[in-house]
Amino acid sequence: MTSKNVQTVRLRDVIGPAFYETHRQINQGLIDEAVEKGGRASLKSSYVSVEVILQLIHHPDCHALVCRQVADTLRDSVYAxxxxxxxxxxxxxxFRCTQSPLQCTYLPTGQRILFRGLDDTQKIKSIKLPFGYIGVLWFEEADQIKGGEDAVRNVQQSALRGGEFGLTFISFNPPSAARNWANKYALVQRPGKRVHHSSxxxxxxxxxxxxxxxQAEYIKETKPTKYRHEYLGEAxxxxxxxxDNIRLEELSAKRIRSFGDALNGVDWGWYPDPWAFNRCAYDAHARTLYIFDELTRLKTNNQDTAKLVMQRIEGWETVTADSAEPKSCGDYRxxxxxCREAVKGPGSVTESMKWLQGLSAIVIDPRRCPDTAKEFSEYEYETSREGEVLPGYVDADNHHIDAVRYATNRLWTRRGT
Known part of the structure; x- marks a missing residue:
């Protein structure tokens, strides 16, 4: 624990084991933002509430601000x-905790935990503190925040001012739609930001x-999709x-080495469509495709992208590229x-897409392949005005999807030799 006041409480009694690593990284000053997402009863909210208090005690000159979209929901959720x-x-x-105003005060120092709804941003801008600064922020049920990342950033800019310490928690149950801002935000990596999924x-x-x-086992057996969403926290x-077979999962270097020879694919591009490269491995027994490396470039010539690719592959490996540009394939050779030109023809897009969709799983490392994870997660069918799904595949925002199709060309077509 981080204070003499709580030394008698064992960490294992108040924090679930899934959150030990986040707790460690916060205490070592390795991160300034913790994104905690997961399914029902994953203990993420319990963990964050404990960590907010621990960090408040550890930094006696700062206060905490806890936010949800609607102010009326605060008392029965984050305050409780x-x-x-x-x-x-x-x-x-x-602690002295009151409901009017809604706040908790740590009596030894006078530090406060404040609660505000994001439906009235003026109440955040007008916060007055008796001393110090707001150093800890918690956005609960973040997927419900109107304005998404911009709204979060505005609060951070307004609240996290005037002190050396700053820590933000963003917690949510991933909504079904991959395009929800919170799901997309969890795919973005940066130094100091830890994204953690739990169930x-x-x-x-x-x-x-x-x-x-x-009850969880019953739902698992009777409503598997509902189980994956509500209990496992999958989008x-x-x-x-x-x-609907995507798994976002960090892959260790040791795991990647165990895959053996890689499958490499390139989709040509310049601007505004990017050049895209992917490195994959296929487990035929498990019918699982692993995607563990990517490169994305704009306005970069073939000679320069060839140098980048050569730094990522072994000399004996083959790169399969879009045959629509034979000159570019020749430049690589x-x-x-x-460099092998992908075997294409009438119906090849549908053939390859159905092959990918029919796999047991497409495992993508979101840390190593953020652009690929974003494309696969957000790729949707076109719909009519009435909301009905239209046949075919949209040819937009699919550059890494295409690179993966080319990488696996020999697998999904018997014509590939």
Whole structure:
């Protein structure tokens, strides 16, 4: 723990094991933002509420601000959650919590935990503190925030001012639609930002109880899609997504080395369409495709992209590229790359897309391949004005999808030799 006041409480008794690593990185000053997403009963809100208090005590000159989209939902959600955390940490006598105004004050220092709805941003701009600054922010149910990332950034700019320490928590249950801002935001990587996914499967069973676990198993057996969304926290889509077999999963270097020879693909581009490269591996027994490397470039000539590719592949490996540009394929061969032109023809797009859709899983490392993860997650069928799904595949925002189709060309067509 981070304070003498809570030393008697064991960390394992208040924080689920899935969150130990986030807690460690925060305490070591490695991150300034923790994105905690996951399914029902994953314990993410419980963890964040505990961490808010621990960091408040650890930084006695700062205060905390907890936000949801609608102010009327604060008292029965995040306020109640903070009260729970205070009790679990054995600090009830150290806090004064009131409902008018809605806030909790740490009595030894006068630090405050404030609660505000984002439906009235003026109340955030007008916050007055007795001393210090706001150093901890928590956006709960972030997927419901109107204005998305811009709204979060505006609050950060207004609130996180005047102090050396700043930490933001963003927590949510991933909505079905991959295009929701929170799902898209979780795919974006940057130094200091940790994105972590959790589910009830990582929680101590005794914390959840037999009734919850039995209900989860029942839903798993009877409504598997509902189970994946609500209990595992997967963005299963709203019916228009092309790929419903995507798994976003970080792959270690050791795991990648175990794949053996890679499948490499290139989709030619310049501007505004980018040049795209992907590196994959296929497990035929499990019918699973792993995508673990990417490159994306604009306005970059063939000679320069060839150099980039040669730095990513082994000398004996083949790169399969779009045959629509035979000159570009020739440029790669001149550069020393074993570049093969993809075998295409009438119906090849449909053939390859159905092959990808029919796999048991397409596993994409979102840290190594953020552009690829974004494309596959957001790729949807076109719909009519009445909302009906139209046949065919949209030829837009699919550059890495195409690169993966070319990389796997030999697998989905028997004509590839």
């Amino acid at each position: 959650q903070i009260l729970w955390a205070i009790d679990k940490l054995g600090l009830t006598a150290k 009830y499967l990582e929680a101590p069973p005794e914390w959840l109880g037999p009734k919850f676990l039995a 299963v889509g709203n019916g228009t997504q092309v790929f 001149d550069a020393g790359i074993r």
